[in-house]
Amino acid sequence: MAIYSTNEFKAGLKVMLDNDPCAIIENEFVKPGKGQAFNRVKIRNLKTGRVMERTFKSGESLEGADVVDVEMQYLYNDGQFRHFMVPDTFEQYQTDEKVVGEAGKWLKDQDSCTVTLWNDAPLAISPPNFVDLAITETDPGVRGDTSGGGGKPATLETGAVVRVPLFVQIGEVIRVDTRTGEYVSRVKE
Amino acid sequence: MSQDWRPTCALELLRLRAQMLAETRRFFADRSVLEVETPLLGHSIGTDPQLEFFTTEYLLPGMACMPEACREQDRRSPTRQTLFLQTSPEFAMKRLLAAGSGSIYQIGKAFRNGESGRFHNPEFTILEWYRVGFTLPQLMDEIAELIGGLFSGQSLQETQRVSYQDVFVSFTGLDPLVFSYQDYSAYAKESGLSEAVAICGHDHPLWLDFLFSHKVQPQLGKNVLCMVYGYPACQSSLARINEHNALTTDRVEIFINGIELGNGYYELADAKEQGNRFDKELAIRQQQKLPVSVKDQRLIAALQSGLPDCSGVAIGLDRLLMLLSGSASIDDVLSFAIRRA
Numbered sequence: 178m179a180i181y182s183t184n185e186f187k188a189g190l191k192v193m194l195d196n197d198p199c200a201i202i203e204n205e206f207v208k209p210g211k212g213q214a215f216n217r218v219k220i221r222n223l224k225t226g227r228v229m230e231r232t233f234k235s236g237e238s239l240e241g242a243d244v245v246d247v248e249m250q251y252l253y254n255d256g257q258f259r260h261f262m263v264p265d266t267f268e269q270y271q272t273d274e275k276v277v278g279e280a281g282k283w284l285k286d287q288d289s290c291t292v293t294l295w296n297d298a299p300l301a302i303s304p305p306n307f308v309d310l311a312i313t314e315t316d317p318g319v320r321g322d323t324s325g326g327g328g329k330p331a332t333l334e335t336g337a338v339v340r341v342p343l344f345v346q347i348g349e350v351i352r353v354d355t356r357t358g359e360y361v362s363r364v365k366e
Numbered sequence: 367m368s369q370d371w372r373p374t375c376a377l378e379l380l381r382l383r384a385q386m387l388a389e390t391r392r393f394f395a396d397r398s399v400l401e402v403e404t405p406l407l408g409h410s411i412g413t414d415p416q417l418e419f420f421t422t423e424y425l426l427p428g429m430a431c432m433p434e435a436c437r438e439q440d441r442r443s444p445t446r447q448t449l450f451l452q453t454s455p456e457f458a459m460k461r462l463l464a465a466g467s468g469s470i471y472q473i474g475k476a477f478r479n480g481e482s483g484r485f486h487n488p489e490f491t492i493l494e495w496y497r498v499g500f501t502l503p504q505l506m507d508e509i510a511e512l513i514g515g516l517f518s519g520q521s522l523q524e525t526q527r528v529s530y531q532d533v534f535v536s537f538t539g540l541d542p543l544v545f546s547y548q549d550y551s552a553y554a555k556e557s558g559l560s561e562a563v564a565i566c567g568h569d570h571p572l573w574l575d576f577l578f579s580h581k582v583q584p585q586l587g588k589n590v591l592c593m594v595y596g597y598p599a600c601q602s603s604l605a606r607i608n609e610h611n612a613l614t615t616d617r618v619e620i621f622i623n624g625i626e627l628g629n630g631y632y633e634l635a636d637a638k639e640q641g642n643r644f645d646k647e648l649a650i651r652q653q654q655k656l657p658v659s660v661k662d663q664r665l666i667a668a669l670q671s672g673l674p675d676c677s678g679v680a681i682g683l684d685r686l687l688m689l690l691s692g693s694a695s696i697d698d699v700l701s702f703a704i705r706r707a
Contacts, residue, residue, distance in 0.1 A: 184480075205483060205484060206481070206482065206483025206484070206485075206486055207483075207579050207580075208416075208481060208483075208486065209575055209578070209579060209583075209626060210619075210626060210628075210629050210680075210682075211414065211416060211601065211603050211629060212416055212571075212574075212575035212578075212579075212601070213416060213572055213575040213576070214416070214480075214481070215575075215576065215579060217580075230558075231561055232559065232561055232562070232565070232576070232580065233561075233565075234565050235480075
């Protein structure tokens with residue numbers, strides 16, 4: 178794998194740090210007029226998701242990490258593993274809940290998502306920013322209510338629970354922003 | 367279509383810069399400090415191992431556009447010379463002082479290779495001035511007057527003067543003048559900077575750079591002008607050692623809102639001491655396999671001939687403009703930052 182020097186550190190670069198794959202978020206050049214130059218780097222550990230700050234002496238280098246994002250189709254959950262497939266090649270990957278994490282509650286069979294591979298093994302799963310899911314359970318709505326104002330919890334077909342306006346009913350499909358977990362709109366089928 | 371031809375700063379910043387330069391020139395004219403210009407291209411360059419310089423090639427007259435002829439003639443006598451773009455006008459200005467110029471100032475460009483970031487552009491504008499007969503505290507008064515004037519009408523409240531030792535102790539609990547590997551390492555680990563131990567090892571000045579940059583500087587000068595004086599002797603650069611405390615040096619750094627704006631000294635006038643400091647830095651350069659710099663013998667000769675007692679300071683005008691305009695990045699105050707230059 179390539180070696181990257183501090184002057185090549187830029188947002189999105191994947192490197193190995195403390196034996197874990199990490200993504201650089203921000204790189205700030207710090208140098209006293211009379212003194213040593215440093216790079217203060219904000220970096221995300223791709224395994225744990227944790228963001229940390231780390232300082233390097235300018236000119237130091239890190240090994241690149243073989244990390245790629247691949248669009249895949251989510252196939253199914255066999256109870257132990259989740260299965261994904263690359264649509265073009267039909268190549269399949271499986272991974273456990275630990276890697277899937279929070280993304281799991283937005284994954285519907287056949288939907289596409291981004292699988293981050295590290296040395297060809299799934300490292301993280303990211304759902305699309307917006308998903309359309311059917312409501313399987315929620316309290317009956319109050320007649321006459323047309324806007325937001327309060328809302329109620331609704332369980333979706335993937336098991337996720339989101340707050341929806343009172344007028345939304347069981348069986349309807351709604352659009353959810355997966356980054357905030359918030360209801361966006363109803364989806365007309 | 368590409369917008370790359372456009373300035374990196376807003377047009378309003380051009381006016382603000384012009385106003386800052388005009389006010390600065392008026393300030394010095396009122397005090398009868400002479401404006402000077404010194405060469406950007408020089409035969410020698412500073413030895414500071416922390417400063418990378420730009421090297422250029424000067425073709426002697428008649429040799430331009432004749433590369434073949436050059437190669438032929440080079441065997442007999444050199445047709446070209448290495449010239450350096452100056453990292454600051456300090457040496458040339460000191461030669462003027464030694465020649466009897468009296469107090470002088472300069473507004474010009476300085477070049478530092480490898481420096482680019484939110485607060486750095488490899489080519490930048492520097493204001494440097496020297497006051498003959500001034501002690502460092504007197505120069506600090508003048509710095510406060512100049513900056514206070516430029517910020518008039520803005521919310522710069524007061525001027526803080528604090529010793530390096532006091533400010534370092536208050537933010538880290540460590541004594542900057544006495545190095546303790548154990549204490550420094552323990553502090554770094556406690557404060558989430560454990561990488562400092564591997565980076566700095568037993569290098570006291572490097573520890574000071576690291577801890578000061580990370581833990582002290584960001585806290586300095588919240589809407590005030592903060593002047594830190596009495597730097598540790600191991601960071602003396604071109605300042606005199608303090609006559610009452612040999613562990614400190616007569617050097618001042620100025621900060622506003624955590625941004626380093628400038629650096630001043632009660633100037634070292636001892637030619638022998640200056641020569642020694644150059645040699646020490648040249649040795650470090652050699653050891654670290656850094657580009658070879660050429661010691662300024664003319665500066666040494668000027669000091670031998672006699673530099674009047676004086677204090678001097680250099681201020682980064684682009685950063686000052688950042689503060690005056692509330693800009694987040696140096697690119698926002700430059701007509702064309704390096705990426706569009």
